[in-house]
Amino acid sequence: MKVLTKKTDYAIRALLMLGAKRGSYVSAKSISVEQDMPYQFLRGVLQEMIRHGLIVSKEGVQGGFMLAKEPGEIGVRQLIEIFQGTVQVSECMFRKQICANRSRCVLRHEIMRIEQVVHHEFEQVTIGKLLRKLDAAANMMPALTDGEKQESTIVKEG
Secondary structure (H helix, E strand, O other): OOOOOHHHHHHHHHHHHHHHOOOOOEOHHHHHHHHOOOHHHHHHHHHHHHHOOOEEEEOOOOOEEEEOOOHHHOEHHHHHHHHHOOOOOOOOHHHOOOOOOHHHOOOHHHHHHHHHHHHHHHHHOEHHHHHHHHHHHHOOOOOOOOOOOOOOOOOOOO
């Protein structure tokens, strides 16, 4: 089961780079090189994000791509749905048509419940949250979000 496709992964990585350089336009070539992504494939991903209002583009020497929204307003669930549709745990027939086994299927409701949990969890992950975690990792400090407590670690010598 693939949870994230290449397109979704590239979209997230491109948005993280644009979020890190907020307020400036970044060229597709720069994103491609820095993130080690195929340039033409990335261009398609960027165009799709423009169509969905996540980023804007500007042509010319000082042009490139820039976030159109705040990073905290761009959810990973939204990106998954743009690039691959809804997350599905199973390819059961009950999705496309009435299944002959529908009334006896004991797994159907559990699959639906699990998918709701997965959707909810992806809804909680935003580009803004990922940027904070990246920044914290770069600074070797834990990224705290609302409700999280910092745990102290004690290193004993000896």
